[in-house]
Amino acid sequence: MRLHPILFAGPSQKSARAPQREPVPFKMLLPLELKKTVSGKGDKLKEAACMQEMAVMFACFKKSEFDQQQCLKEVAAFKGCYKEYSERMSSQRELGKKGILVPGEKKLTHRQLNQLLKSFPPKKSVK
Amino acid sequence: MANNIRNINKCIPRNSLSCIVPRLLTVQQYREYARPTSFPDFFQNPIFRKEDQAKLIESAELPKIAALPVRPPAVYQTSSAYHDPLVNKVINHVMEMGKKQMARNLVEKAFENIKRSQIERYHLASTPEAKAKIELDPKKILHKAIENAKPLLILQPIKRGGITYQVPGPITEKRSLFLAIKWLLEATNEKERTVHFPEQFAWELLDAANNTGKVVKRKQDLHRQCEANRAYAHYRWQ
Numbered sequence: 001m002r003l004h005p006i007l008f009a010g011p012s013q014k015s016a017r018a019p020q021r022e023p024v025p026f027k028m029l030l031p032l033e034l035k036k037t038v039s040g041k042g043d044k045l046k047e048a049a050c051m052q053e054m055a056v057m058f059a060c061f062k063k064s065e066f067d068q069q070q071c072l073k074e075v076a077a078f079k080g081c082y083k084e085y086s087e088r089m090s091s092q093r094e095l096g097k098k099g100i101l102v103p104g105e106k107k108l109t110h111r112q113l114n115q116l117l118k119s120f121p122p123k124k125s126v127k
Numbered sequence: 128m129a130n131n132i133r134n135i136n137k138c139i140p141r142n143s144l145s146c147i148v149p150r151l152l153t154v155q156q157y158r159e160y161a162r163p164t165s166f167p168d169f170f171q172n173p174i175f176r177k178e179d180q181a182k183l184i185e186s187a188e189l190p191k192i193a194a195l196p197v198r199p200p201a202v203y204q205t206s207s208a209y210h211d212p213l214v215n216k217v218i219n220h221v222m223e224m225g226k227k228q229m230a231r232n233l234v235e236k237a238f239e240n241i242k243r244s245q246i247e248r249y250h251l252a253s254t255p256e257a258k259a260k261i262e263l264d265p266k267k268i269l270h271k272a273i274e275n276a277k278p279l280l281i282l283q284p285i286k287r288g289g290i291t292y293q294v295p296g297p298i299t300e301k302r303s304l305f306l307a308i309k310w311l312l313e314a315t316n317e318k319e320r321t322v323h324f325p326e327q328f329a330w331e332l333l334d335a336a337n338n339t340g341k342v343v344k345r346k347q348d349l350h351r352q353c354e355a356n357r358a359y360a361h362y363r364w365q
Contacts, residue, residue, distance in 0.1 A: 048364040050297055057279075058354045066347040066354075068279075069338065075279060082297035 033124075036117055040110040050081040166198050173200040176210075211266055213273065220308045236325035238265035241332060262336070272335035276307035276342045280353040285362050295353035296363045307342075314341040 057074040064070035096109040101116065108116070171192060174180055183189045203215060214234065222230035245263050252258045262268055281298040284291045298306075311331055318327040334340025 048361060051360060054280075054295070054297070054360060055357070058357055061350060061354060066350050068275075078279065078297070083300075085297075086299070 034122065036121060037114050038110050038117070049085040050078060053078040053081045170196050170198045173197050173204060175200050175204040175206050177206055213270060214266060216304075217269065217273075217308055220312060233324050233328070237328040237332065238269075240325055240329035241265040241268055244329065244333065265332075268332055268336045272311065272332045272342075273304070273307045275338050276310055276335050276346060277303045278306055278346050278349050279303070280350060282349065282353060282356065283363065285359075287362055292359045292362055293352070293356050294359045294362045295356050296360065310342045310345055311335065314345075317341075 057071060057078045060071035060074045068075060096111050101112055218230050218234050221233055242265050245261055249258055249261045252261060278298060280295050282293040282295055285294045315328045315331050331340060335342045
């Protein structure tokens with residue numbers, strides 16, 4: 001009788017198809033260190049801008065049947081709020097791009113953090 | 128390699144402008160020209176309005192800018208008293224296939240129509256108070272119409288959990304102006320074939336300046352929809 005090779009090709013401890021046996025040996029694929037930089041992923045601002053003003057404006061619109069002339073105050077407040085917000089954001093973006101460090105600032109952007117990390121590089125861990 | 132050497136050689140005579148200025152000045156500026164221009168980026172945009180020049184003189188920034196090279200002004204950049212940036216913008220929106228002269232004629236004809244109808248109304252009005260209320264300047268009417276047509280909010284499609292929500296939010300000044308002009312022109316082009324553009328444009332402008340008409344209704348409809356969707360407003364920030 002001729003034995004088919006498939007019969008011998010089941011999951012053995014040699015092939016990767018077998019379930020691993022505890023304890024799984026640790027293999028170091030990358031050096032166990034932190035990077036020298038931080039990524040900018042977490043820096044996206046999740047600030048709800050001008051929601052209050054928008055709600056007030058909507059209330060006024062509903063009252064006056066969407067006639068803008070009767071809600072000049074609310075409209076001006078909403079516009080001013082958004083203008084102020086976009087100006088603040090653009091100046092922040094520009095400052096962030098430059099990565100200028102402001103002494104005593106609590107909340108740093110990732111560029112500022114990278115600047116700091118560059119000037120004070122973390123010590124190499126001793127192995 | 129050869130190219131690099133040539134560049135270095137070009138920069139050795141230190142008094143040449145092209146070598147020094149970029150180093151002195153890394154001013155990133157708003158470019159009014161399309162990208163391929165024969166002038167490098169450090170050439171400043173011309174300041175051609177008297178008001179802008181006065182502002183510069185007041186803030187004592189003129190001597191700084193005076194030493195820098197400036198691009199030549201384009202044909203439409205004039206210090207004429209009749210130059211109105213908004214009118215210029217509208218003309219550019221009306222223009223098709225680069226036929227500026229034609230677009231200008233159409234807009235000016237519309238202004239003429241506005242003027243005629245307003246003067247007619249002026250003479251029909253009986254009391255001086257009623258006469259004083261009638262605006263005769265077509266440019267002022269255009270400004271008013273665009274101001275009234277500008278939307279305050281915008282609906283943005285944002286996908287959450289497989290469903291696309293129309294999320295209301297604030298609009299930038301630029302986008303709002305663009306939409307106002309676009310809507311005015313769309314309302315104008317929705318006309319009978321026998322009615323000519325200047326007539327219809329004049330009517331639309333007068334309507335919008337009066338805070339009535341198709342365009343203002345369209346703006347209010349957008350605001351209504353924004354109001355109906357206000358519950359989704361927080362999706363914008365998540």
